[in-house]
Amino acid sequence: xxxxxEYRDRAMAEALSRRxxxxxxxxxxxxxxxxxxxxAIFRHGIRSLLPETIELVSGPGCPVCVTAMEDIDRILKLxxxxxxxxxxxxxxxxxxxxxxxLQEERAGGADVRVVYASSDALRIARENPEHEVVFMGxxxxxxxxxxxxxxxxxxxxxxxxxxxLCVHKLLPPAMEALLSGGDLDIDGFICPGHVTTxxxxxxxxxxxxxxxxxxxxxGFEPVDILQGILMLVEQIEANRAEVxxxxxxxxxxxxxxxxxxxxxxVFEPCDAPWRGLGVIPGxxxxxxxPYGTHDAARRFDLAVPPAAEPAxxxxxxxxxxxxxxxxxxxxRRACSPxxxxxxxxxxxxGTCAAYFKxxxx
Numbered sequence: 001x002x003x004x005x006e007y008r009d010r011a012m013a014e015a016l017s018r019r020x021x022x023x024x025x026x027x028x029x030x031x032x033x034x035x036x037x038x039x040a041i042f043r044h045g046i047r048s049l050l051p052e053t054i055e056l057v058s059g060p061g062c063p064v065c066v067t068a069m070e071d072i073d074r075i076l077k078l079x080x081x082x083x084x085x086x087x088x089x090x091x092x093x094x095x096x097x098x099x100x101x102l103q104e105e106r107a108g109g110a111d112v113r114v115v116y117a118s119s120d121a122l123r124i125a126r127e128n129p130e131h132e133v134v135f136m137g138x139x140x141x142x143x144x145x146x147x148x149x150x151x152x153x154x155x156x157x158x159x160x161x162x163x164x165l166c167v168h169k170l171l172p173p174a175m176e177a178l179l180s181g182g183d184l185d186i187d188g189f190i191c192p193g194h195v196t197t198x199x200x201x202x203x204x205x206x207x208x209x210x211x212x213x214x215x216x217x218x219g220f221e222p223v224d225i226l227q228g229i230l231m232l233v234e235q236i237e238a239n240r241a242e243v244x245x246x247x248x249x250x251x252x253x254x255x256x257x258x259x260x261x262x263x264x265x266v267f268e269p270c271d272a273p274w275r276g277l278g279v280i281p282g283x284x285x286x287x288x289x290p291y292g293t294h295d296a297a298r299r300f301d302l303a304v305p306p307a308a309e310p311a312x313x314x315x316x317x318x319x320x321x322x323x324x325x326x327x328x329x330x331x332r333r334a335c336s337p338x339x340x341x342x343x344x345x346x347x348x349x350g351t352c353a354a355y356f357k358x359x360x361x
Contacts, residue, residue: 007221008044016226017049024053024233029185031178031321033171034192035062035349036220042358044222046229054229057321058354060174060277061192063139064091064347065319068273069307071167072097075136077304078165078296079110085128087121088136090114091347094340098307118143118150118164125154125162134296137164141198144168144285145259148266151287151294165296166287169272171195172203173283177274179211184321188232189215190225193247200255204243212241219247266291275343276319315342318351325355332356 006012032038038058041047047056060066076097079086086102093103093114106112111131115121121135137147147164154162171192178184191204196217204215214235218228228246235242245251263285272284287295296302309316312330317323325331325344335341337353344352 007219007223009223012223013049013226016223016230020049020054020226020230020233021051023230023237024051025237027053027055028187028233028236029055029057030188030190030229030232031057031059031186032190033059033061033175034190034195035065035347035351036194037061037190037192037218037225038351038354039349040220040222040225042354044225046222046225049226050229054233056190057186058318058351059178059321060274060319061140061171062319062344062347062349062351063143063169064095065315065343065350066169066174066274066276067092067095067138067167067343068275069097069309070273070304071165072101073304073307074302075134075165076100076102076105077302078134078300079105079112081132081300083131085111085113085124085131085133086136087113087115087124087133089116089138091349092136092138094346095343096310096340096346098305118147119153122150122154122159122162125159126157129161131161132299133162134300135162135164137166137168140169140171140192140195141263142192142194144267145198145256145262148262151266151291152262154294155291160293163294163296163299164287165302166267166285167272168267168285169274170269170283170285172199172207173280174274174277175204175207177277177280177283178320179207179213181320186213186321187236188213190228190232191215191217193217193219193224193250196245196247196251196255198256198259201243201245201251201253202255208241208243214241215243217243217245217247217251219250274319276316310341313342315344315352318344325352326359328352 125133
């Protein structure tokens with residue numbers, strides 16, 4: 001395959017590594033926002049190709065990991081209700097809530113089904129008209145348009161037994177919260193190519209101007225990432241703070257107007273809780289009132305008690321780059337992919353899972 005050969009080319013990666021080493025002079029702390037980037041950086045040994053001046057920090061870019069525990073408890077409450085089928089992406093099955101997980105609820109008899117798309121959940125609703133089917137809408141701007149499309153399809157077909165528990169998150173407000181917090185020194189952002197394919201670069205440009213932090217929209221192959229790092233380092237060394245697109249084969253400044261139109265039609269921004277970051281204004285998506293029939297938050301009583309982080313778990317700090325998994329006393333001991341304590345060890349995009357699988361023993 002052309003792109004795999006081109007963007008995993010060893011000689012090209014080594015040439016970029018040499019160029020980064022030649023250009024980089026001042027210390028630079030770069031945050032990859034996306035969990036897919038985190039996994040790729042570990043999988044391909046990117047850190048070993050960088051000079052000591054560059055530190056890569058993982059950010060809150062795993063949608064499973066940043067889902068508030070109260071939201072997990074809400075979907076667990078739904079799973080326990082008579083006549084309810086819960087449909088969810090596979091990563092959510094094992095994420096612990098306060099006292100249980102969807103996997104445990106399913107083992108206890110709850111009807112919990114893993115789907116690959118929101119359209120699969122809509123099909124389950126059609127096939128089970130006597131049940132309420134609730135899909136857990138999770139993810140960043142990449143998946144939100146598909147969930148909006150499922151809600152539109154359900155309304156058109158009068159599939160009133162289909163609803164969504166919407167816990168979608170918006171990435172730029174989280175970046176703003178990280179930069180405004182004052183306790184993190186971030187010199188540049190490696191921005192996710194797939195999210196930017198939807199939203200475009202406008203939100204990043206506002207952040208770059210306001211905080212003087214350069215952003216580079218980057219693909220997910222090793223050559224992509226190294227080139228993105230080089231583009232950031234060149235800006236940092238020149239005291240510039242611009243938004244540039246490395247991932248030109250997939251992302252454009254204007255994003256995807258059609259996907260944005262569907263999102264805006266069905267959803268509206270709302271304040272949302274993030275694990276590790278607290279409530280961030282305007283960082284979530286809520287179903288608009290005209291589509292309330294398909295909003296699980298309106299259809300069901302989802303009140304749950306406040307939740308506390310598991311004792312000793314550092315996921316909250318890991319998610320905002322304030323700690324590394326190896327700083328956690330549970331890491332590789334009480335917490336492993338087989339016995340996860342926090343969500344960062346569960347998700348395939350979680351930082352703890354990446355450290356566990358690819359980090360030094």
